[in-house]
Amino acid sequence: MKRLLSRALVVVGVLAVTFALLEVGYRIVLSAKGESHSATARRAGYIGQLDWIVRPHGPIAMGSFEFEEASEEDLGRPIEGAVLSPYLGVERVALMETYVPGARYFETPEADSTFDVVIVGGSVAAILAADEPARAEIESVLSEDPRLAGRPIRIHGQARPGFKAPQTSILCDLLFQLGWRPDLIVLLDGFNEVALANENRRMGGHPLYPPIPTWAHLAPDIDTTSTDIDRLVEMELAQREARRLLERTVRWGLYRSAIASRLMDALISRPTARHSRALRDLELRRNDGSMPLALRGPAAPDGLDEALAGMIDTWRESSISLDAACDARGIPFLHVLQPTLYDPGAKPISKNEKRRCLISDEWREGVVGGYPLLREAGAELVARDVDFRDASRIFADWEGDLYYDSCHVAPAGSLEIAKFIAREARALPHLAPADR
Amino acid sequence: MKSFLARNWPFIVIPIVIVLIFVAVILFMEDGDPEAGFSYPL
Numbered sequence: 001m002k003r004l005l006s007r008a009l010v011v012v013g014v015l016a017v018t019f020a021l022l023e024v025g026y027r028i029v030l031s032a033k034g035e036s037h038s039a040t041a042r043r044a045g046y047i048g049q050l051d052w053i054v055r056p057h058g059p060i061a062m063g064s065f066e067f068e069e070a071s072e073e074d075l076g077r078p079i080e081g082a083v084l085s086p087y088l089g090v091e092r093v094a095l096m097e098t099y100v101p102g103a104r105y106f107e108t109p110e111a112d113s114t115f116d117v118v119i120v121g122g123s124v125a126a127i128l129a130a131d132e133p134a135r136a137e138i139e140s141v142l143s144e145d146p147r148l149a150g151r152p153i154r155i156h157g158q159a160r161p162g163f164k165a166p167q168t169s170i171l172c173d174l175l176f177q178l179g180w181r182p183d184l185i186v187l188l189d190g191f192n193e194v195a196l197a198n199e200n201r202r203m204g205g206h207p208l209y210p211p212i213p214t215w216a217h218l219a220p221d222i223d224t225t226s227t228d229i230d231r232l233v234e235m236e237l238a239q240r241e242a243r244r245l246l247e248r249t250v251r252w253g254l255y256r257s258a259i260a261s262r263l264m265d266a267l268i269s270r271p272t273a274r275h276s277r278a279l280r281d282l283e284l285r286r287n288d289g290s291m292p293l294a295l296r297g298p299a300a301p302d303g304l305d306e307a308l309a310g311m312i313d314t315w316r317e318s319s320i321s322l323d324a325a326c327d328a329r330g331i332p333f334l335h336v337l338q339p340t341l342y343d344p345g346a347k348p349i350s351k352n353e354k355r356r357c358l359i360s361d362e363w364r365e366g367v368v369g370g371y372p373l374l375r376e377a378g379a380e381l382v383a384r385d386v387d388f389r390d391a392s393r394i395f396a397d398w399e400g401d402l403y404y405d406s407c408h409v410a411p412a413g414s415l416e417i418a419k420f421i422a423r424e425a426r427a428l429p430h431l432a433p434a435d436r
Numbered sequence: 437m438k439s440f441l442a443r444n445w446p447f448i449v450i451p452i453v454i455v456l457i458f459v460a461v462i463l464f465m466e467d468g469d470p471e472a473g474f475s476y477p478l
Contacts, residue, residue: 010444010447010448011447011451014447014448015455018451049474050474239474263462263463266462266465266466267462267465269466269467269468269469270465270467272467272474273467273468273469274467276469277469
């Protein structure tokens with residue numbers, strides 16, 4: 001018995017030493033390659049992937065929409081989905097359920113004595129609006145403004161992943177017509193308007209239409225074939241397997257170890273690649289001249305240049321419409337162009353970002369061709385008295401890791417964008433109009 | 437020490453070999469599709 005115990009101890013000790021040596025060895029290899037292991041960055045990366053899986057993107061709706069859920073405690077909780085919307089293309093159930101309570105709130109004396117900020121845009125805006133330090137920054141800077149006379153600040157996150165112009169201006173119009181009367185609208189956008197719009201084009205749809213992958217799965221007239229169903233099942237199973245692995249990586253704290261992260265990356269790569277291959281096949285089939293008209297919209301423009309020009313026009317006109325709708329109700333409007341990693345000059349891309357933040361050809365093409373045009377159109381907005389601000393260069397001197405995928409930043413980045421928004425909002429000459 | 441090693445070498449070498457095989461198999465099975473990845477299409 002004693003001998004058995006001592007041998008078991010030897011085995012346990014050997015295993016511990018082996019893993020410790022592997023960990024040290026791998027960190028040395030990483031450092032020789034000029035890379036480093038950051039548990040915080042790795043965790044953010046895993047949470048980011050998990051976040052994607054549990055949300056309604058791509059041809060399979062699995063998702064919920066509470067960004068606060070990105071914590072260990074909330075992983076694996078019941079999920080809710082997205083629905084078709086007659087006005088927005090696609091809508092998240094959780095946010096649809098804020099329409100009426102929100103409108104009722106704006107009838108109350110509490111709303112009169114509160115400075116209500118509504119943040120709209122895509123996922124970068126949604127993540128920022130749910131990030132506690134970023135919200136606190138905006139609240140703190142605005143609360144110091146004497147024009148607000150000590151009114152408490154309340155931030156309403158109304159951004160939706162995958163949203164782009166004109167969905168954002170249509171959404172605000174919808175909220176206004178329901179009775180929402182915020183004191184400030186902040187629109188943070190840019191990436192989806194060029195990257196996702198270009199993806200629509202490459203998929204055979206119109207760039208103006210809602211991003212096809214965010215609602216194709218909900219559209220009723222898709223002529224799904226049995227092979228499509230096989231692919232959808234394959235994607236569903238691959239997502240489940242990846243989700244299981246990612247949840248374990250986060251729950252067990254494996255992201256703290258460089259070698260364990262590396263091994264989990266290798267394990268996760270298999271379902272990820274299976275998912276990608278099935279999705280690619282599905283997209284190819286749907287692009288094969290058979291995309292339903294409801295999804296495709298009007299005929300897509302020929303060529304990238306013409307398409308980009310249309311995308312930028314829509315973005316600018318959507319901003320002008322939103323500005324006018326706000327102006328008609330005496331609501332200040334701040335439009336901010338978000339930074340993005342693959343916009344040349346936006347940020348020195350770190351080695352980790354280069355490896356982890358992959359971008360598809362259609363998004364890169366949209367970003368590289370579209371961002372300079374967005375900046376030019378932004379200047380036109382300013383000339384038309386729209387309070388447009390360009391934040392696309394705020395990370396131009398930021399060395400090191402910041403992005404965890406091709407467009408989303410870690411919390412430090414959200415905080416930096418929030419600082420920019422807070423500063424620019426406070427500088428608005430009509431932040432608290434007296435004649436409202 | 438020598439007699440300890442002589443007595444216990446299988447309990448030292450075998451776990452090391454198993455761990456190394458385990459690591460090698462996982463890395464060998466990695467699927468490096470450059471377009472794969474669960475990230476926001478946003």
